[in-house]
Amino acid sequence: MLFSRISLLLLSFILVPTVCAQTFTFTAIPDENESQLQTRFNKVARYLEQELGVDVKYVPVKSYAAAVTAFRNNQVQLAWFGGLSGVQARRLVPGSDAIAQGYEDQFFKSFFIAHHSVELVASSNFPNLNGYTFTFGSKGSTSGRLMPQFFIERNIGKQAKEIFSRIGFSGDHSRTIAQVEAGAYQIGAVNYKVWESAVEKGLVDTSKVRVIWETPAYPDYQWTVRHGVEQTFGSGFEAKLKAALLNMKDPELLASFPRLSFVEAENQDYEPIESVAIAIGLLD
Amino acid sequence: MGDKVRFFGPWQRLTAQLWLLALVALLFADIEVISVDPWAELSRLALGVISPDFFATEFLLSALWQTVNFALLGVAFGIVLGGPLALVYQHPFVAASCAMVRGVHELFWALLFLQIFGLSPLTGILAIGLPYGATFARVFHDILAQSPSTTERGLPFNTDPLSRYVYGRLGHVYPLMLAYIRYRFECALRSSAVLGFIGMPTLGFYLETAFRQGQYSEGAALLMLFILLIGTISLWAKKNLIPVYLLAALWTIPDIGIIDGGLLWRFVFYDLLPPGIQGVIYTQMELSDGLNQFYQWLASITINQALPGVFATVILALSALGLSHLVALIAHLVASQHSGSKYRAVAGQLGLLVLRSIPEYILAFVLMLLIGPSMLPAIIALALHNGALIAFLLVKQEQGITPSATYKKRADFFAYEILTRVYPNLMGLLFYRFEVMLRETAIFGILGVATIGFYIDSAFAEIRYSNALYLLAVTALLNVVIDFSARKLVARQVEDSIAHGRSCIT
Numbered sequence: 001m002l003f004s005r006i007s008l009l010l011l012s013f014i015l016v017p018t019v020c021a022q023t024f025t026f027t028a029i030p031d032e033n034e035s036q037l038q039t040r041f042n043k044v045a046r047y048l049e050q051e052l053g054v055d056v057k058y059v060p061v062k063s064y065a066a067a068v069t070a071f072r073n074n075q076v077q078l079a080w081f082g083g084l085s086g087v088q089a090r091r092l093v094p095g096s097d098a099i100a101q102g103y104e105d106q107f108f109k110s111f112f113i114a115h116h117s118v119e120l121v122a123s124s125n126f127p128n129l130n131g132y133t134f135t136f137g138s139k140g141s142t143s144g145r146l147m148p149q150f151f152i153e154r155n156i157g158k159q160a161k162e163i164f165s166r167i168g169f170s171g172d173h174s175r176t177i178a179q180v181e182a183g184a185y186q187i188g189a190v191n192y193k194v195w196e197s198a199v200e201k202g203l204v205d206t207s208k209v210r211v212i213w214e215t216p217a218y219p220d221y222q223w224t225v226r227h228g229v230e231q232t233f234g235s236g237f238e239a240k241l242k243a244a245l246l247n248m249k250d251p252e253l254l255a256s257f258p259r260l261s262f263v264e265a266e267n268q269d270y271e272p273i274e275s276v277a278i279a280i281g282l283l284d
Numbered sequence: 285m286g287d288k289v290r291f292f293g294p295w296q297r298l299t300a301q302l303w304l305l306a307l308v309a310l311l312f313a314d315i316e317v318i319s320v321d322p323w324a325e326l327s328r329l330a331l332g333v334i335s336p337d338f339f340a341t342e343f344l345l346s347a348l349w350q351t352v353n354f355a356l357l358g359v360a361f362g363i364v365l366g367g368p369l370a371l372v373y374q375h376p377f378v379a380a381s382c383a384m385v386r387g388v389h390e391l392f393w394a395l396l397f398l399q400i401f402g403l404s405p406l407t408g409i410l411a412i413g414l415p416y417g418a419t420f421a422r423v424f425h426d427i428l429a430q431s432p433s434t435t436e437r438g439l440p441f442n443t444d445p446l447s448r449y450v451y452g453r454l455g456h457v458y459p460l461m462l463a464y465i466r467y468r469f470e471c472a473l474r475s476s477a478v479l480g481f482i483g484m485p486t487l488g489f490y491l492e493t494a495f496r497q498g499q500y501s502e503g504a505a506l507l508m509l510f511i512l513l514i515g516t517i518s519l520w521a522k523k524n525l526i527p528v529y530l531l532a533a534l535w536t537i538p539d540i541g542i543i544d545g546g547l548l549w550r551f552v553f554y555d556l557l558p559p560g561i562q563g564v565i566y567t568q569m570e571l572s573d574g575l576n577q578f579y580q581w582l583a584s585i586t587i588n589q590a591l592p593g594v595f596a597t598v599i600l601a602l603s604a605l606g607l608s609h610l611v612a613l614i615a616h617l618v619a620s621q622h623s624g625s626k627y628r629a630v631a632g633q634l635g636l637l638v639l640r641s642i643p644e645y646i647l648a649f650v651l652m653l654l655i656g657p658s659m660l661p662a663i664i665a666l667a668l669h670n671g672a673l674i675a676f677l678l679v680k681q682e683q684g685i686t687p688s689a690t691y692k693k694r695a696d697f698f699a700y701e702i703l704t705r706v707y708p709n710l711m712g713l714l715f716y717r718f719e720v721m722l723r724e725t726a727i728f729g730i731l732g733v734a735t736i737g738f739y740i741d742s743a744f745a746e747i748r749y750s751n752a753l754y755l756l757a758v759t760a761l762l763n764v765v766i767d768f769s770a771r772k773l774v775a776r777q778v779e780d781s782i783a784h785g786r787s788c789i790t
Contacts, residue, residue, distance in 0.1 A: 033497065035494070035497070035499055035502065036340075036342050038342055038343065039342045060483075061403070062482055062483040062489065062493075063482070063483075064745075065744055066403075066482065066483050069398060069399055069747075070402055073399075073544070073547055133657075135657075135732075139741070139742055139745040139746070140746070166657065168657050168732045169732045171496060171730075171731070172496045172497060174498050175496055175498070178325045178498060179652075181324060181325065182320050182321060182322040182324070182653050183318070183320035183321055183322075183656075184318060184320050185657065203328075203498070205324050282746055284559075
C-alpha cells in the first residue's frame, strides 16, 4: 500500500510537464565573497534583460567544473569563467567566444604567502621553496593553482610533488590565507585581489603571514558566450551582449564580480593559459 | 554452542582483533601533528558561534525546505527501488551490485548525474535514492530473514503468494522496517544537506560557502538550524503527515527542466570512454595504437592514483574504526540514563545530537586548523561522528532495559549490567558503519587527504570523466570485497552478531 502510493507519486512527478521558454541563462562565480550570490547576480540579470530585450536568468553554481559542465550542456549560454575554466569550456564547445574581461584581468597575478616561521624574505627573485609544505587554492583555479604551479615548476625545474614535503588544495583563496596564517601549511598561493581585500578588511594578521613573491602578469577572468546564441536569440545578439557587458558602469553591479569595469577580450588572449595548462598536464 | 564460559570470550576476541587492526593501520597512517598557531582563525570561528547571524543567508527558508524535500523524495525513491530488490537479495549478483552502488558516495553519484541532468533536482534525488535503495535492499532483506515463519506456515493452503508474504512475513517485521526508514530519513537529511556542497539548493549550499570563506556567523547560524532540524525530526515528521509532505515536496521541488537524451548518450558513449578506445572509435586511430594508448593510461592511473588511493582510504577507515569504537564506548557511558544523573544524560544526549549532526566535512575543517593537514583531522572527524551516532542508537535501545534491583549508577555496575547487554549491538553497528566510513573518506578527499576520493574529485575538476569512472569502479569493487570479508569475519566470530546489529540499527 505504502509502496504503491509512493510509486504513484513518483510516477506523477516524473510525468509533470515542464515548460521552458527561451530564457538566456548565465552563471558566475566571483573570486571572492560568494555570499548572497543569487540576490547580487539577479541585479546583473535585470540589467542584461533591459539591454538585450530577452528574459535573462542567473544560475548559481559551486565550482568551475560545474560551470563548465552547465556551459557545455547548454544549461547556461554565458559564463563568467576563470582563465582555465574558460579555456576548458571553449575547447568543449568550439565556436564559443571570450567577449569581455575584467579590467584587472588583463594583468592578473598571484601572491605566494608564507607563515612567519618560514625563513624566506620577500624578493623579486624566485624563492627556494624546496622542502616546505605548500597549499594551492581550488584544483581548477587559475590564480590559486594553474599559474602558481607553472611558475614553481618552471623556476625550480622539478615537478611540484618533488619539491614540497606536502601539497594541499585548500579549495578557496580565503582558506589558503587562513591555513598559512595558522601555519597548517608553510607557504601558499593566493589570488592577489583576495589577499589585498583581506588585508584591507583586517581579516588577516600580517605579523603571522606575509607575501614573499608575486608572479608575472597573466590574463584571468572573462565572459564567454556559447556558440549558437545567434541562432536562438537572433543575429547580432553576440555584439549586443558584448556592448551590454562593456557598458556595465553601475558600481553596485561591478562590485559583485568584483571588477573596476569590463574591457574587450578575445579567445587569443587566453592562448598562454591554454599552453600552460597543457605544460603542467591539466589539459591534454 | 560453547558449554564452557571462557574469560576471553568471543566478544573480547573480536574487540582485540579490531584494535590490533586499527593499530596496524595507524602505523601506516600519516598522523603528524603540525605545530601551528591556529588561535586567530579559531577565535574568529568562536566569535561566529556566539554571534550567529540568521539573516545573512538568502532564501534561507527555501533552503531548509528543499533540504527536507530532497531527503523525502530520495528516501521514497530508495524504498521503491530497494523494496523489491530485498526479495531477491540472496542472489549473489544482486548483493554484489547493491554493494557496488552503496560503495560510491552520494556526492560522486551527484557529480555523475550532474553531467547528464545538470542542476535539475533529479540529480539530487537520484544521488540519494540510488545508494539508499541499495542499502534498503540489504537491510530489508536481513530484517525479513529474521521474521519467524510460524505465521506463514499456519496460513491456509491455498493462500495467494502476495497475501502469504504480506501477512506471514511483512506483518511481523513491518514496525522494524518502519523504524529503519525513520532512521534512514535522518541520514538522508544529512545527505541532502551535503549535496548542497556541489550545487543542490539545500542548506549545504550556503553552509559550505560560509565555512569555506570564513563567514562564521552565517555558518554557525546555518549549522544551528541544521542541528535543530535533525533534533526535532520526531516532532515534525509524524507518520500521518508524511504523505502530505511528499505531495508538498512534489509541488515545491525546483523545476526538473528538460531531460536531454543526447547528453546521456554523449556522456556514456563518448565522455566515459578511456583514451585510446575513444580514439579508435571516433577518430582514425589504428587499433594497435589505440590499445597501446589505453594500456598506458590504465597502467598510469592504476599505479599513480588507484593503488595509493585505495591504500590511504583503507588505512584511514581502519584507523577511524578503532577510534570510533573508543568514542562510542565513552560517549555511551556519558549519555546513558543508567550511568549518571538525569541532567548529565540529557546534556550527553545533546552532545551526541550535535556531534552526529555536524557534517564530517565541517568537523575536519576545524580540526585541520587545529592540528594541521595530515590524516589525523579526518580520522578524528570520522570517529567523532560515527562514535556519537552509534552511542545515540545504543542509548535509544537501552531505554527498554530495566537494571536489577541492586543496580547502582556506577561505572562498574554499568560495565557489568548495561554494557554487556548492548555490546553485541555496538559491535554489529560498528562493522555496519565501517562501510559508511569507507564511503565517507570521499569527503576528506575533497578536503585534500589523498584518499581515492581525492583523485576522483581531481578527475571531475579536470573534466576527465573516464578517469573518474575508473576510480569510482575501483571504489565500488573495494566495497564489495570489504562487505563480503567483514560479514565473514564477524559471522565467524559471533554467529548471531549481524542479526543483533541489524535489530539495533532499527
